[in-house]
Amino acid sequence: MGSGEAWVVMRTGRAPSNIAVIKYWGKRDEKLILPVNSSISVTLNPDDLSATTTIAASPAFVADRLWLNGKEVSMESQRYKNCLREIRERANDVVDEQTGVHIKREDWLKLKLHIVSENNFPTAAGLASSAAGFACLVYTLAQLMGVNERYQGELSAIARLGSGSACRSLDGGFVKWDMGQKEDGADSIAVQIANETHWKDLVIFIAVVSSRQKEVSSTSGMQETVQTSPFLHFRAKDVVPKRIKEMEDAVARHDFSSFARITCADSNQFHATCLDTSPPIFYLNDTSKRLIGLVERWNTQEGSPQAAYTFDAGPNAVLFTTESNSSLLLQRLLFQFPPAPGVVLSSYVVGDLKTLELAGI
Numbered sequence: 001m002g003s004g005e006a007w008v009v010m011r012t013g014r015a016p017s018n019i020a021v022i023k024y025w026g027k028r029d030e031k032l033i034l035p036v037n038s039s040i041s042v043t044l045n046p047d048d049l050s051a052t053t054t055i056a057a058s059p060a061f062v063a064d065r066l067w068l069n070g071k072e073v074s075m076e077s078q079r080y081k082n083c084l085r086e087i088r089e090r091a092n093d094v095v096d097e098q099t100g101v102h103i104k105r106e107d108w109l110k111l112k113l114h115i116v117s118e119n120n121f122p123t124a125a126g127l128a129s130s131a132a133g134f135a136c137l138v139y140t141l142a143q144l145m146g147v148n149e150r151y152q153g154e155l156s157a158i159a160r161l162g163s164g165s166a167c168r169s170l171d172g173g174f175v176k177w178d179m180g181q182k183e184d185g186a187d188s189i190a191v192q193i194a195n196e197t198h199w200k201d202l203v204i205f206i207a208v209v210s211s212r213q214k215e216v217s218s219t220s221g222m223q224e225t226v227q228t229s230p231f232l233h234f235r236a237k238d239v240v241p242k243r244i245k246e247m248e249d250a251v252a253r254h255d256f257s258s259f260a261r262i263t264c265a266d267s268n269q270f271h272a273t274c275l276d277t278s279p280p281i282f283y284l285n286d287t288s289k290r291l292i293g294l295v296e297r298w299n300t301q302e303g304s305p306q307a308a309y310t311f312d313a314g315p316n317a318v319l320f321t322t323e324s325n326s327s328l329l330l331q332r333l334l335f336q337f338p339p340a341p342g343v344v345l346s347s348y349v350v351g352d353l354k355t356l357e358l359a360g361i
């Protein structure tokens with residue numbers, strides 16, 4: 001590589017979003033993003049919810065720059081810097097197939113990047129997530145710079161430095177983020193516990209209750225919870241470790257009853273720790289609570305779980321059911337949230353994921 005030469009090398013990657021069924025909430029190390037407990041998530045189909053990132057490197061670029069959904073954003077945040085630094089340090093010699101340009105490993109330390117990232121999330125969904133974005137950034141950077149994992153999960157540990165939940169978006173199917181024990185975070189990595197074909201008749205609905213931005217971000221919300229909630233420490237130590245094992249077991253056995261019971265219980269406990277925070281944090285609204293009631297009533301009527309709900313740091317619901325029950329769940333949703341003049345109820349069905357926009361707020 002010589003300076004002054006006019007060339008650009010590029011790579012494009014795509015990474016999906018994920019929904020936690022055992023929640024990550026609280027860090028034991030803010031800088032390294034090390035969690036107080038392990039978590040488990042389901043990876044969504046990238047055709048439905050994902051980030052696509054193109055990264056270009058050229059000696060003509062004078063600074064690292066980033067555009068998110070068409071708008072330039074600052075790369076001053078330590079989270080971006082940490083991800084870029086870790087990948088640059090692991091870069092290898094690369095001969096670009098398209099241009100024939102040979103880039104040496106030490107060149108990557110000097111080469112500046114232009115990064116363009118887009119989410120394919122339905123704009124109304126209000127589901128913008130840093131998980132897909134940082135997973136995609138790290139994955140695409142690694143492709144561009146010829147980085148190979150020296151140990152399994154190494155890239156997930158780098159994505160974790162961008163956003164905790166991002167480490168779970170580098171694999172499909174069901175993914176566990178092991179909290180790890182080491183101080184440097186090298187063992188705080190994500191591992192796939194079952195692949196995307198493992199549980200084919202599990203159906204996921206996203207019920208969009210509000211497309212408004214959340215008032216308290218996950219990052220600052222969990223910080224306040226760690227500082228003020230005694231309940232969080234009980235949850236992390238005495239509840240989650242057992243639940244992780246039970247959830248792994250339920251997934252392995254396609255045991256929908258256990259999966260649903262643990263998923264709902266963990267969502268509720270996460271929101272209880274938010275309420276135990278001082279001042280309390282409320283992410284659920286009245287529509288969210290009606291959705292919880294709808295699922296709980298159905299499960300009680302049938303005497304066993306037919307559906308499950310989970311809510312992240314916002315009022316939108318992610319609902320799980322089985323293929324054979326999916327039209328019944330839709331019927332119940334439409335009965336509770338009937339389309340009416342002046343009221344929006346749109347639904348779009350994309351692949352296995354059904355996204356509903358609910359009226360009622």
Ligand code: DP6
Pocket residue numbers: 019020022023024025033039130162163164165166218219220311312313
């Ligand atoms: C409620 O990963 O967004 O979605 O690590 O500070 O970037 P940072 O937080 P983030 O938190 C996600 C919290 C959650 C639960 C989960 O995904 O496990």
